[in-house]
Amino acid sequence: xxxxxxxxxxxxxxxxxxxxxxxxxxxxxxxxxxxxxxxxxxxxxxxxxxxxxxxxxxxxxxxxxxxxxxxxxxxxxxxxxxxxxxxxxxxxxxxxxxxxxxxxxxxxxxxxxxxxxxxxxxxxxxxxxxxxxxxxxxxxxxxxxxxxxxxxxxxxxxxxxxxxxxxxxxxxxxxxxxxxxxxxxxxxxxxxxxxxxxxxxxxxxxxxxxxxxxxxxxxxxxxxxxxxxxxxxxxxxxxxxxxxxxxxxxxxxxxxxxxxxxxxxxxxxxx
Numbered sequence: 001x002x003x004x005x006x007x008x009x010x011x012x013x014x015x016x017x018x019x020x021x022x023x024x025x026x027x028x029x030x031x032x033x034x035x036x037x038x039x040x041x042x043x044x045x046x047x048x049x050x051x052x053x054x055x056x057x058x059x060x061x062x063x064x065x066x067x068x069x070x071x072x073x074x075x076x077x078x079x080x081x082x083x084x085x086x087x088x089x090x091x092x093x094x095x096x097x098x099x100x101x102x103x104x105x106x107x108x109x110x111x112x113x114x115x116x117x118x119x120x121x122x123x124x125x126x127x128x129x130x131x132x133x134x135x136x137x138x139x140x141x142x143x144x145x146x147x148x149x150x151x152x153x154x155x156x157x158x159x160x161x162x163x164x165x166x167x168x169x170x171x172x173x174x175x176x177x178x179x180x181x182x183x184x185x186x187x188x189x190x191x192x193x194x195x196x197x198x199x200x201x202x203x204x205x206x207x208x209x210x211x212x213x214x215x216x217x218x219x220x221x222x223x224x225x226x227x228x229x230x231x232x233x234x235x236x237x238x239x240x241x242x243x244x245x246x247x248x249x250x251x252x253x254x255x256x257x258x259x260x261x262x263x264x265x266x267x268x269x270x271x
């Protein structure tokens with residue numbers, strides 16, 4: 001596992017609206033280089049058109065996460081009802097807090113919104129002024145602020161798979177591809193060095209470990225059998241293959257090839 005090779009002691013799995021990756025992630029995390037696996041999920045809240053992150057703290061929280069993942073219509077109220085054993089984070093650019101800041105909400109509104117969460121999230125794709133405002137709110141409310149990797153793939157070159165799936169507009173900015181690959185701790189510290197050495201260490205190392213230390217080592221429920229995982233994986237792989245084939249062999253082929261050539265030739269920089 002790449003995270004273990006980087007010397008990281010824990011990693012959170014927070015896929016969007018699904019928990020299907022848990023059993024396979026558990027088997028990988030318990031392999032040759034053990035690493036603490038933190039279970040979680042990005043939750044979409046249709047009534048707010050935003051998302052938040054829930055992280056499992058203990059067995060009760062794991063059970064509540066599965067209830068949340070199976071909810072037909074998820075709301076902030078539902079999250080509150082099932083909050084026992086869970087840690088709730090503010091999420092990234094699609095989160096309620098980020099959007100409120102971007103919309104110019106008042107200080108009173110921002111304090112009320114931030115106060116709902118157990119930790120506030122910042123990431124390298126956020127504008128610096130937004131990061132600074134979130135840190136100020138965290139200090140004011142005594143809520144830890146954590147730098148999240150916002151990882152979508154392990155290595156920079158794997159961005160091409162997301163382009164095949166139609167994700168290009170989110171990741172391409174001018175002549176730069178916004179890197180959402182797994183980062184080493186030193187890289188994360190460098191990213192947030194504009195906060196000052198002490199604060200950068202706090203959000204990258206101290207607070208993330210603080211959250212990790214609150215979480216018990218758990219295994220996923222046995223209901224997710226190997227057979228069910230294999231069946232689900234085959235269906236998912238076929239869906240991805242069919243979708244990628246459509247992009248690679250249809251109108252999108254020339255654009256994808258040109259982009260891949262630009263990355264290979266160093267014309268587009270991965271940041």
